[in-house]
Amino acid sequence: xxxxxxxxxAVLFIIDGLGDLPPTPLQNANLPxxxxxxxxxxxxxxxxxxxxxxxxSDVSHLxxxxxxxxxxxxxxxxxEALGLGIELKEGDIAFRANFAxxxxxxxxxxxxxxxxxTNSAKSLEKEVNMKIDAIEVxxxxxxxxxxxxxxRGKNLSHEISDTDPHGSGSVLNSKSLTxxxxxxxxxxxxxxxxxEVYKKLNGNSLNxxxxxxxxxxxxxxxxxxxxxxxxxxxxxEKFGISVACVAGGALYKGIAKYVGMNVVxxxxxxxxxxxxxxxxxxAVLQALKSHDLVFLHVxxxxxxxxxGNFEGKKAMLERIDRELLPVLxxxxxxxxxxxxxxTPCIRKNHxxxxxxxxxxxxxERSDSVQKFDEISCMNGGxxxxxxxxLMNIIIDIIERGKMYGS
Amino acid sequence: xxxxxxxxxAVLFIIDGLGDLPPTPLQNANLPxxxxxxxxxxxxxxxxxxxxxxxxSDVSHLxxxxxxxxxxxxxxxxxEALGLGIELKEGDIAFRANFAxxxxxxxxxxxxxxxxxTNSAKSLEKEVNMKIDAIEVxxxxxxxxxxxxxxRGKNLSHEISDTDPHGSGSVLNSKSLTxxxxxxxxxxxxxxxxxEVYKKLNGNSLNxxxxxxxxxxxxxxxxxxxxxxxxxxxxxEKFGISVACVAGGALYKGIAKYVGMNVVxxxxxxxxxxxxxxxxxxAVLQALKSHDLVFLHVxxxxxxxxxGNFEGKKAMLERIDRELLPVLxxxxxxxxxxxxxxTPCIRKNHxxxxxxxxxxxxxERSDSVQKFDEISCMNGGxxxxxxxxLMNIIIDIIERGKMYGS
Numbered sequence: 001x002x003x004x005x006x007x008x009x010a011v012l013f014i015i016d017g018l019g020d021l022p023p024t025p026l027q028n029a030n031l032p033x034x035x036x037x038x039x040x041x042x043x044x045x046x047x048x049x050x051x052x053x054x055x056x057s058d059v060s061h062l063x064x065x066x067x068x069x070x071x072x073x074x075x076x077x078x079x080e081a082l083g084l085g086i087e088l089k090e091g092d093i094a095f096r097a098n099f100a101x102x103x104x105x106x107x108x109x110x111x112x113x114x115x116x117x118t119n120s121a122k123s124l125e126k127e128v129n130m131k132i133d134a135i136e137v138x139x140x141x142x143x144x145x146x147x148x149x150x151x152r153g154k155n156l157s158h159e160i161s162d163t164d165p166h167g168s169g170s171v172l173n174s175k176s177l178t179x180x181x182x183x184x185x186x187x188x189x190x191x192x193x194x195x196e197v198y199k200k201l202n203g204n205s206l207n208x209x210x211x212x213x214x215x216x217x218x219x220x221x222x223x224x225x226x227x228x229x230x231x232x233x234x235x236x237e238k239f240g241i242s243v244a245c246v247a248g249g250a251l252y253k254g255i256a257k258y259v260g261m262n263v264v265x266x267x268x269x270x271x272x273x274x275x276x277x278x279x280x281x282x283a284v285l286q287a288l289k290s291h292d293l294v295f296l297h298v299x300x301x302x303x304x305x306x307x308g309n310f311e312g313k314k315a316m317l318e319r320i321d322r323e324l325l326p327v328l329x330x331x332x333x334x335x336x337x338x339x340x341x342x343t344p345c346i347r348k349n350h351x352x353x354x355x356x357x358x359x360x361x362x363x364e365r366s367d368s369v370q371k372f373d374e375i376s377c378m379n380g381g382x383x384x385x386x387x388x389x390l391m392n393i394i395i396d397i398i399e400r401g402k403m404y405g406s
Numbered sequence: 407x408x409x410x411x412x413x414x415x416a417v418l419f420i421i422d423g424l425g426d427l428p429p430t431p432l433q434n435a436n437l438p439x440x441x442x443x444x445x446x447x448x449x450x451x452x453x454x455x456x457x458x459x460x461x462x463s464d465v466s467h468l469x470x471x472x473x474x475x476x477x478x479x480x481x482x483x484x485x486e487a488l489g490l491g492i493e494l495k496e497g498d499i500a501f502r503a504n505f506a507x508x509x510x511x512x513x514x515x516x517x518x519x520x521x522x523x524t525n526s527a528k529s530l531e532k533e534v535n536m537k538i539d540a541i542e543v544x545x546x547x548x549x550x551x552x553x554x555x556x557x558r559g560k561n562l563s564h565e566i567s568d569t570d571p572h573g574s575g576s577v578l579n580s581k582s583l584t585x586x587x588x589x590x591x592x593x594x595x596x597x598x599x600x601x602e603v604y605k606k607l608n609g610n611s612l613n614x615x616x617x618x619x620x621x622x623x624x625x626x627x628x629x630x631x632x633x634x635x636x637x638x639x640x641x642x643e644k645f646g647i648s649v650a651c652v653a654g655g656a657l658y659k660g661i662a663k664y665v666g667m668n669v670v671x672x673x674x675x676x677x678x679x680x681x682x683x684x685x686x687x688x689a690v691l692q693a694l695k696s697h698d699l700v701f702l703h704v705x706x707x708x709x710x711x712x713x714g715n716f717e718g719k720k721a722m723l724e725r726i727d728r729e730l731l732p733v734l735x736x737x738x739x740x741x742x743x744x745x746x747x748x749t750p751c752i753r754k755n756h757x758x759x760x761x762x763x764x765x766x767x768x769x770e771r772s773d774s775v776q777k778f779d780e781i782s783c784m785n786g787g788x789x790x791x792x793x794x795x796l797m798n799i800i801i802d803i804i805e806r807g808k809m810y811g812s
Contacts, residue, residue, distance in 0.1 A: 021769050049810060051791055052798030059811025069811060076812045225812065346769060350809060352802035353771065378773050378787035 008398040010334040010361075011284055011294045012390075014064065015320065016057060016249075017302025018339025019355040019374055021346055025301075025314040026356065026373035033325035034317075034358075037335060038372040041360030044382025045374075046338055046390070052352040057302070060340035061255045063387040065295075066238055074258065075158060075227020076251075081148035083254025084140045088229040093156045093186060096225040097139065097149040098164070099124070099218035102198065106171040106220070112145040113218035120206060121145060121218065127200040128221055132192050139221070142250055149223055151190075157183035157228070163194055164222035171220060190223065197221050234260025239391060241400050244287035247297035248275050256295060262287075271299040273316060281327035288333055292398060298324075305343025313345060334361030334397050336390070337372070357382060357390075364397060414804040416740040416767075417690055417700045418796075420470065421726065422463060422655075423708025424745025425761040425780055427752055431707075431720040432762065432779035439731035440723075440764075440778040443741060447766030449775040450788025452744055452796070453758070460758040463708070466746035467661045469793040471701075472644055480664065481564060481633020482657075487554035489660025490546045494635040499562045499592060502631040503545065503555040504570070505530070505624035508604065512577040512626070518551040519624035526612060527551060527624065533606040534627055538598050545627070548656055555629060557596075563589035563634070569600055570628035577626060596629065603627050640666025645797060647806050650693035653703035654681050662701060668693075677705040679722060687733035694739055698804060704730070711749025719751060740767030740803050742796070743778070763788065763796075770803060 020026065026034075047053065048060035049069075058079055059069040077094035088094060099121055101110040121141040128139035128149070135153035142148070159177040174190040176183035198220050201207055207217035235243050237260070245256030245263045249271035253263045266283040268276030280296065287294045298320060304313035328335045339355035356377040367381030385393070395401040426432065432440075453459065454466035455475075464485055465475040483500035494500060505527055507516040519527075527547040534545035534555070541559035548554070565583040580596040582589035604626050607613055613623035641649050643666070651662030651669045655677035659669045672689045674682030686702065693700045704726060710719035734741045745761035762783040773787030791799070801807045 022771055045789070050798065051795035052800075052802045052807070054802060054807045054809050056809050056811030073811060347805065351805075352798065352807055374771060375773070375787070378771075378789075379785075384789040 006399050008334065009288050009292055009332070010336060010394050010398050011288070011296055011328055011331065012394060013296045013298075013328065013335065013337045014061070015301050015337065015339050016297065016299045017305040017341060017343030017350070019342025019344070019351075019353050020305065020313070021342075021344040021351075021353065022375065024374050025310060025317055025345070027375065029314040029317045029321070031317060031321045031372065033321045033329065034337075034372040035370060037325065037329065037337065037360040038358050038376070039370045040366060041358050042365050042367050042382055043356065043358045043369040043372065043377040043380030044385055045354035045377050045380065046357045046385050046387060047352070047354050048341055048387035050386065051354075054350045054352040055341050056350070057340050058251060058255060060387060061252065062259070064340065064390050065235055065255070065259050066388070066391040067232065067259060068388070072232055074229055076225035077148065077158075077227040078229040079227075079254035079258055080225070080250055081140070081150055081254065082257040083250030083252070084142050084148045086138060086140055086148060086150055088150065089152060090230055091156065092229045093151040093158050093226055094229060095149045095223040097147045097221050097223050099141075099145040099147070100220050100222050101216035101218065102171060102220045106194070106198070108165065108168060108170065110216040111222070114216040115144050116218045118143055121147070123206055124201060124204060124218055127204050128197055130193075130196060130200070132189050132196065135189050137193060145218065147221075149221065151186065155182040156186045158226040159183045160187045160190065160226055162224040162226070163190060164224040166224065171222065194220070232259065236260055239395050239400070240402070241292035241395065241398070242290070243293045243295060244291040245295045245297070246280050246283045246287060247271070247295070249297065249299045252297045252299070261295060262291065273300040273303070273312065275300065277319060277323040281324050285327065285331055288331060292400065293394065294333070302343045305345050306348055308345050308348045310345040329360075334359065334364070334394075336394060338390070354384065357385070359393070359397065361397065412805050414740065415694050415698055415738070416742060416800050416804050417694070417702055417734055417737065418800060419702045419734065419741065419743045420467070421707050421743065421745050422703065422705045423711040423747060423749030423756070425748025425750070425757075425759050426711065426719070427748075427750040427757075427759065428781065430780050431716060431723055431751070433781065435720045435723045435727070437723060437727045437778065439727045439735065440743075441776060443731065443735065443743065443766045444764050444778040444782070445776045446772060447764050448771050448773050448788055449762065449764045449778065449783040449786030450791055451760035451780075451783050451786070452763045452791050452793060453760050454747055454793035456792065457760075458758040460756045461747050462756070463746050464657060464661060466793060467658065468665070470746065470796050471641055471661070471665050472794070472797040473638065473665060474794070478638055480635055482631035483554065483633040484635040485660035485664055486631070486656055487546070487556055487660065488663040489656030489658070490548050490554045492544060492546055492554060492556055494556065495558060496636055497562065498635045499557040499564050499632055500635060501555045501629040503553045503627050503629050505547075505551040505553070506626050506628050507622035507624065508577060508626045512600070512604070514571065514574060514576065516622040517628070520622040521550050522624045524549055527553070529612055530607060530610060530624055533610050534603055536599075536602060536606070538595050538602065541595050543599060551624065553627075555627065557592065561588040562592045564632040565589040566593045566596065566632055568630040568632070569596055570630040572630065577628065600626070638665065642666055645801050645806070646808070647698035647801065647804070648696070649699045649701060650697040651701045651703070652686050652689045652693060653677070653701070655703065655705045658703045658705070667701060668697065678709070679706040679718065681706065683725060683729040687730050691733065691737055694737060698806065699800065700739070708749045711751050712754055714751050714754045716751040735766075740765065740770070740800075742800060744796075760790065763791070765799070765803065767803065
């Protein structure tokens with residue numbers, strides 16, 4: 001990695017689910033600092049993947065970081081597992097996992113085991129870690145009923161179906177999705193796991209107590225989003241710069257780890273509306289001391305979009321404007337602000353509409369746009385860019401790009 | 407195909423040859439409804455294939471419908487044949503065909519057999535349908551001297567040259583364009599066909615009568631635009647929505663059939679300047695009841711462009727504004743209006759200039775553009791899109807897109 005001689009640094013701030021449909025929260029909120037950045041900088045619109053394409057957050061972040069998801073998307077499981085701090089090895093199969101409640105016929109009575117509290121769930125972890133045939137089963141719980149599970153051993157495959165029925169019904173038998181012997185074997189392991197983990201969890205004293213208390217016992221683990229982990233070239237190797245991540249959500253920390261960023265631990269960064277933005281701002285300043293680029297992520301705007309909560313999304317943007325932007329503006333770093341996709345409140349879901357983007361910093365070009373929103377940025381000097389362009393633009397701004405040709 | 411739960415629908419209105427060079431018909435025409443749609447919607451410019459590329463109507467429509475012509479263009483023949491209602495089978499070789507007049511040396515005396523009337527041509531169909539060796543020859547006439555011809559049988563190839571000299575001269579011998587035995591065989595069949603069809607047509611009583619009346623007999627069929635038919639994934643399969651087609655021209659109906667749209671029969675839809683726009687509007691409303699998307703096509707603007715008829719193109723646009731747009735605006739569906747390519751009157755031919763595009767409908771983003779023309783749309787909020795983007799954008803607007811990633 002070439003040394004940073006010019007000391008130009010950047011913050012890439014991704015506001016999850018930022019874009020919306022009119023009248024949009026960005027249009028309606030009082031955002032003096034966003035507007036100051038838009039006035040002093042250059043703006044535009046970005047489609048993370050391509051025009052009209054609705055991306056998930058995993059795929060869109062990978063693309064923004066320069067990893068074409070068509071080749072580099074490992075599935076959701078490995079990204080969540082990495083985000084929970086599980087150290088994955090080449091070939092591991094990882095899943096999103098959650099505790100649920102079933103009866104002895106494996107019919108689901110509660111998909112979230114009554115939203116079991118985080119500490120109780122943590123105490124059940126030991127029952128889920130086990131060995132089946134020669135395969136290690138590693139499990140880590142996160143918040144409430146959620147967690148990640150990893151299968152480690154030889155000849156495993158991610159081409160198997162979920163045991164989670166994604167709704168009501170019974171725990172599903174995992175099936176091989178191909179004719180490969182490794183997929184067949186992996187599905188068998190999973191089905192043995194379902195029986196084994198029920199036996200262990202159902203007999204656990206905490207669950208017996210929950211049953212006595214008329215609380216749903218967390219007596220099964222449902223699995224979904226299988227993916228096989230393999231190492232990829234790091235973002236440092238690809239772009240020749242050092243990158244840190246300041247995020248609260250496990251998925252985002254997982255993506256950052258997957259691409260080789262240094263993930264900074266930030267107390268109070270929760271990926272919810274109550275996240276400690278001031279702590280995140282301080283973490284960014286700290287990380288800028290030893291990194292060329294800091295990826296900063298705030299999740300709550302997307303969650304408000306999914307809930308159809310316009311006022312919540314608007315208030316969150318105003319909090320970001322107040323509590324986070326002054327720190328970034330005074331950091332001396334170039335500031336790039338955008339979203340990973342639109343989550344229009346009226347849709348309560350992601351959409352393919354472009355997200356606004358702004359780039360602010362000393363000596364860069366500026367356009368005539370004065371406000372940061374979906375409509376104003378239509379007139380921005382960046383025009384319409386794609387997610388795949390963004391890392392190259394950032395690298396160029398901080399003068400760390402390599403010349404193509406001579 | 408997933409059910410349409412939100413009941414959002416769209417009309418994709420393609421005005422053939424819409425784009426022009428300044429002063430353009432769109433700029434000069436009085437188009438209050440186009441301008442209302444532009445003011446209330448979002449606009450931009452589109453290159454169907456790529457910037458500066460001049461597409462034919464066949465290729466541009468395929469690309470707009472999401473079929474990359476590099477892999478999915480079957481040649482003009484199969485599309486015309488499908489449009490005339492011939493049910494093609496996998497492996498069929500289809501041609502554009504037209505009646506002409508030759509002397510016994512096969513020298514062409516009239517390329518269009520004196521623009522023989524449609525009914526007379528229809529009565530000659532039976533002489534052209536025949537069997538040569540084990541190959542079936544199917545022929546269907548359309549308007550005046552025009553028609554389509556299909557070869558059906560084993561081991562046929564489209565890699566053969568036309569028998570139509572595309573001008574004056576003699577009927578050409580078809581030649582194999584490759585060394586394959588199937589191409590050699592197909593060329594031989596065609597050359598036998600030329601001799602056979604001359605014999606039959608020349609002896610036909612109607613042609614004898616035409617000769618007596620000093621009218622050119624339709625005593626030969628010239629063939630061009632060979633292509634081999636193969637089935638492709640339907641637009642329903644690709645995008646998960648049901649699509650209907652309202653068009654007058656055989657080519658457009660053929661493209662619609664090729665990609666699996668339901669082609670609606672519209673009495674009075676002629677693909678000429680006299681086409682019944684009100685009937686087409688009613689057909690769109692009817693089709694919207696049972697489809698998610700209706701493709702509406704009007705041909706005459708392109709024909710006026712080819713004729714260099716500025717006033718004609720302008721008047722046609724005004725007629726569309728008056729007779730068709732109010733129906734679309736009040737249909738409750740999202741309205742997308744664009745062209746398949748530019749046909750500048752001054753060029754009397756297609757060009758590679760972008761075409762204006764507008765998207766109008768409840769809750770979508772809107773820009774500040776107030777007029778629908780090539781120059782105003784330069785400032786549109788869509789920016790510059792490609793034909794390949796359009797279906798994804800439409801699918802996203804009616805909320806039928808699938809998420810990429812999770």
